[in-house]
Each structure stands twice: as structure tokens, then as C-alpha cells.
Amino acid sequence: MYDLIIIGAGAGGLTCAYTANGLGKKVLLVDKGLPGGTCTWSGCMPSKALINIGKDVHAAKKYSSVEIDTAKVMKDVRDAIEEVYSHESPEILAKDGITFKKGEQIKIIDPKIVLVDEVEYHGKNIVISTGTSPFIPPLEGLDKIDYLTNQNLFQLEKLPKSMIILGGGAIGVEMAQCLNRLGTTVHIMERSSRIFIRESEELVNILSETLIKEGVNIHVNTNAVSVTQDDEIISLNVETGGEPRTIEAEALLVSIGRVPNVENLGLDELGLKYNKKGIQVDDYLRTNIHNIYGVGDVAGPYQFSHTANYQGILAVKNMFLPLKKKVDYSNISWCTFTSPELASRGLPDPEGKETKIYSYGRSDSDRTMTKKGDIFEMRVETNHKKEILEVKILAERAGEMISSLQIAAANHLTLDKLSPVIFPHPSYSEILGKLGKKAYVDKLLENPFINIFAK
Numbered sequence: 001m002y003d004l005i006i007i008g009a010g011a012g013g014l015t016c017a018y019t020a021n022g023l024g025k026k027v028l029l030v031d032k033g034l035p036g037g038t039c040t041w042s043g044c045m046p047s048k049a050l051i052n053i054g055k056d057v058h059a060a061k062k063y064s065s066v067e068i069d070t071a072k073v074m075k076d077v078r079d080a081i082e083e084v085y086s087h088e089s090p091e092i093l094a095k096d097g098i099t100f101k102k103g104e105q106i107k108i109i110d111p112k113i114v115l116v117d118e119v120e121y122h123g124k125n126i127v128i129s130t131g132t133s134p135f136i137p138p139l140e141g142l143d144k145i146d147y148l149t150n151q152n153l154f155q156l157e158k159l160p161k162s163m164i165i166l167g168g169g170a171i172g173v174e175m176a177q178c179l180n181r182l183g184t185t186v187h188i189m190e191r192s193s194r195i196f197i198r199e200s201e202e203l204v205n206i207l208s209e210t211l212i213k214e215g216v217n218i219h220v221n222t223n224a225v226s227v228t229q230d231d232e233i234i235s236l237n238v239e240t241g242g243e244p245r246t247i248e249a250e251a252l253l254v255s256i257g258r259v260p261n262v263e264n265l266g267l268d269e270l271g272l273k274y275n276k277k278g279i280q281v282d283d284y285l286r287t288n289i290h291n292i293y294g295v296g297d298v299a300g301p302y303q304f305s306h307t308a309n310y311q312g313i314l315a316v317k318n319m320f321l322p323l324k325k326k327v328d329y330s331n332i333s334w335c336t337f338t339s340p341e342l343a344s345r346g347l348p349d350p351e352g353k354e355t356k357i358y359s360y361g362r363s364d365s366d367r368t369m370t371k372k373g374d375i376f377e378m379r380v381e382t383n384h385k386k387e388i389l390e391v392k393i394l395a396e397r398a399g400e401m402i403s404s405l406q407i408a409a410a411n412h413l414t415l416d417k418l419s420p421v422i423f424p425h426p427s428y429s430e431i432l433g434k435l436g437k438k439a440y441v442d443k444l445l446e447n448p449f450i451n452i453f454a455k
């Protein structure tokens with residue numbers, strides 16, 4: 001009897017396995033593929049490897065002509081995948097005391113029994129962390145052509161000369177910029193009025209301008225109608241504001257969101273509740289069956305590796321430790337790894353009362369001015385106590401810079417506490433000191449006693 005059986009060995013499943021193992025529990029991890037999941041094989045890792053190569057090429061192109069060997073590029077991307085995988089292979093897991101089994105058919109046949117290719121495994125608790133798959137729209141002709149998704153993009157031997165990218169979200173935009181930098185002509189087709197529809201409009205407009213300047217073609221308010229393929233060329237028929245047009249390219253990448261992997265797990269027979277967004281879990285990450293938990297993309301509401309990790313630790317602690325904790329996303333952060341990066345933290349004040357937004361731009365950062373065209377935009381929202389609420393940063397290394405504000409906010413440090421901190425010059429982080437000083441002065445001026453004396 002295992003203490004825990006985990007179905008799905010991606011970011012969420014691996015975290016559950018290591019957390020339970022750390023608590024001395026007997027763990028079985030099962031997957032229809034190899035350990036690592038989307039993040040390792042077709043998500044964060046290969047996409048960031050490709051983005052990094054794109055950045056190098058882009059920088060070099062500013063000062064010389066560059067010939068790109070895209071076969072070498074793709075080999076380097078796959079080498080990055082292999083390096084990550086070498087730290088989470090079944091052999092490494094076994095060394096750490098975690099049993100891994102790969103199976104073609106994995107089903108929960110009872111709240112305490114998981115069937116892996118006809119072999120029954122018994123567990124006191126079960127975690128479902130099966131992630132998501134790309135959503136494939138019912139687009140006329142799509143089933144007859146060779147299209148790409150994140151699942152086969154990184155296996156290409158060479159990059160195509162041109163690519164249509166359906167969807168201007170996280171995958172579409174990150175890939176569009178780096179592929180364009182690596183010599184592929186790209187067209188983003190986005191049905192909404194702008195890319196990154198859920199992000200700050202002001203900052204997204206600045207990012208869009210940068211992408212367009214670099215040569216990325218962005219078609220917004222555009223609906224795909226049908227698609228055909230003739231030898232090497234794919235023709236996508238679209239409508240923009242009612243006007244029909246055809247865009248041609250060598251390849252088509254579909255990246256318009258995800259669907260949860262809930263099929264063939266025996267959930268209906270079990271009576272485990274799920275809907276089109278994924279399996280339903282409560283604030284403790286438990287499904288309606290008391291010993292079965294759900295973590296990661298398949299449970300939502302976020303679809304990030306770091307939220308899968310956070311949920312994995314929490315679910316296992318709630319399973320085995322006496323003190324139960326509710327999920328708390330108030331300190332969530334995320335980053336889109338474009339150049340510049342677009343990073344966000346926290347949630348806006350639900351009441352929007354007595355909040356103040358501190359805004360900084362390029363001219364406030366000495367570091368930004370050392371690089372021609374470098375972009376720096378930062379918005380920090382605080383409440384009346386100067387507690388850090390929502391943050392948006394569009395800048396080089398925004399994903400790193402936001403981490404300081406994450407540490408402050410998660411530890412209830414108010415913004416003014418950054419005031420005496422001495423940051424290295426000229427670093428992007430120096431702006432955090434300026435922010436702290438401004439908040440400190442505001443806090444003084446907003447203090448009624450000091451106001452009396454000041455008058």
C-alpha cells in the first residue's frame with residue numbers, strides 16, 4: 001500500500017512526489033510519458049531556451065550580419081530539454097526513493113486503487129496532476145494539414161521560413177518574437193482587439209510597438225475561417241473586421257489556450273466532479289472524493305509551473321499534516337519572457353479604495369539609459385498603509401526585479417521599507433530604492449500628526 005499515488009509527473013506531480021517523500025511517505029508516481037511533463041518537454045524549458053538563443057542573435061545582428069544555422073539552434077534547444085530531464089529521470093527519482101511507472105492506460109477504479117496497464121496499485125491518497133493539452137479549434141481544413149502545437153514545435157529539425165501563429169497569448173507572443181529574431185517571418189492572428197488581452201493595456205501597447213518594430217506582423221480582431229495546404233504552403237483564410245484575407249506561410253502554430261487532461265482516467269465512473277476548465281477542487285485542493293486531490297493546470301485556476309509547484313506542496317501538507325491550509329493566491333506572480341519581459345504580481349485591491357499607483361519610466365532608470373532603446377515601465381499599486389498590492393513591470397529582467405517586491409509583499413514589508421536599502425548602481429533594481437523613498441515621503445505627509453506640525 002502506497003501512502004500516495006500521483007497520476008501525472010509534470011511540475012505539479014513531481015513536487016507532490018518530492019514533498020511526500022520528504023515527509024517519509026511511500027510514493028508511486030505514474031505517467032503515460034516520461035517524468036517532466038509539459039514544462040520540461042514542450043513548455044517553459046524549450047521555449048526559454050529558444051528565446052535565449054533568439055536574444056543572442058538579436059543582439060549580434062545589431063552590429064554585424066549573422067547567418068543562423070537553425071538546425072544547430074533546434075539541437076541546442078533539445079540539449080536543454082535533455083539537461084533538465086537528466087535531473088528528473090526515473091533513475092534519479094528511484095535514487096531519491098520515489099517509484100516511477102510509465103503506463104499506456106492509467107485509470108482510477110476505486111478511490112484507493114489505480115490501474116496501470118492492468119496492474120492494480122493501492123494508495124491511501126491520490127493526486128491527479130495530468131495537466132492540459134493544446135486546444136484545437138474546429139477550424140475547417142485544420143484536420144487535413146500538418147500543423148504545429150507546443151507538443152511538436154521543439155522537435156522541428158529546422159525552423160521554417162515563415163509561420164502563422166494562431167493566438168496572441170503567452171505561447172504565441174513569446175514564440176513569435178524569438179522565431180522572428182531567428183529569421184522566420186511570423187504573423188500573429190489574434191481574435192481579440194489586442195495581444196495579451198488580460199494584461200495592462202498601456203504596457204501591452206508598448207510591447208506591441210516593440211514587436212512590430214522588430215518585424216513581427218500582428219493581426220488583431222482577426223478570425224480564422226478555414227485553412228488549406230498545398231505542398232509546402234499553408235493558406236489561412238481569415239476575416240478582419242468582416243474583410244476576408246488569406247495569409248500564407250510554411251507553418252502554422254496553434255496556441256489559443258488549453259484543455260484539461262481529464263479523459264480516460266475513470267472520473268465519470270468514480271463520480272469525481274470536473275467541468276470544461278478541469279477537475280474541481282476546494283480551498284484545500286481536495287476533490288469531492290475526500291482522499292483524492294487535484295493540483296496544477298488540470299485543477300487551475302492558473303496555468304503556470306510555479307503555481308503547480310505551490311499547489312503540490314500545499315496539497316501534500318494538507319493530506320499528511322494536522323494543520324490544514326487554504327490556497328492563497330494573493331502573492332501570485334508571473335512573467336512573460338518577451339524582450340522586454342512583462343512581469344506581474346499580486347491582485348488589485350478588490351475595493352480599489354485609497355490605493356495609490358507609483359509609476360516609473362525610462363528616464364527614472366540610469367541603467368535603462370545605458371542601452372539604446374531599452375524599455376522600462378513600472379506600476380506599483382499600494383493601499384493606504386503602503387502595503388504592496390498589484391505590480392506590473394515591462395523591462396529587461398522584469399521577472400527578476402519583481403522578485404524583490406514579491407519577497408517584500410509576502411513578508412508584509414511595506415513599500416516605504418525599501419527606502420533605506422542601498423542598491424548597486426547602475427542596476428535596474430535601483431528604481432526600487434526610488435520607489436521606497438517616494439512611498440516613505442508620502443507616508444510621512446499622509447500622517448495626520450506630522451501634517452499638524454508641518455502647517
Ligand SMILES: Cc1cc2nc3c(=O)[nH]c(=O)nc-3n(C[C@H](O)[C@H](O)[C@H](O)COP(=O)(O)OP(=O)(O)OC[C@H]3O[C@@H](n4cnc5c(N)ncnc54)[C@H](O)[C@@H]3O)c2cc1C
Pocket residue numbers: 007008009010011012013030031032033034035036037038039042043044045047048106129130131132150171261263264265295296297298303304305306307308337
Ligand atoms: C510553450 C509553453 C511555455 C510555457 N512557459 C511557461 C513559463 O515560462 N513559466 C511557467 O510558469 N509556465 C509556463 N508554461 C506552463 C507550464 O508548462 C504548465 O503550467 C506546467 O507544466 C503545469 O504543470 P502540471 O504538472 O500541472 O502539468 P504538466 O506539466 O502538463 O504534466 C502533466 C503530466 O501528466 C501526464 N498525463 C496527462 N494525461 C495523463 C493520463 N491520462 N494518464 C497519465 N498521465 C497523464 C502528462 O504526460 C504529463 O507528464 C508554459 C507552457 C507552454 C505550453
Ligand SMILES: NC(=O)c1ccc[n+]([C@@H]2O[C@H](COP(=O)([O-])OP(=O)(O)OC[C@H]3O[C@@H](n4cnc5c(N)ncnc54)[C@H](O)[C@@H]3O)[C@@H](O)[C@H]2O)c1
Pocket residue numbers: 137166167168169170171172174189190191192195196197222223224255256257258302303304334335336337
Ligand atoms: N511565461 C509564461 O509563464 C508562459 C508562457 C507560455 C505559456 N504559459 C501558460 O500556458 C497557457 C497557455 O498559453 P496559450 O498562449 O495557449 O493561451 P493564452 O490563453 O495565453 O492565449 C490564447 C490567445 O489566443 C486567443 N484566441 C483564442 N481563440 C482564438 C482563435 N480562434 N483565433 C485567434 N485567437 C484566438 C485568445 O484571445 C488569447 O489571446 C497560458 O495561459 C499560460 O498560463 C505561460
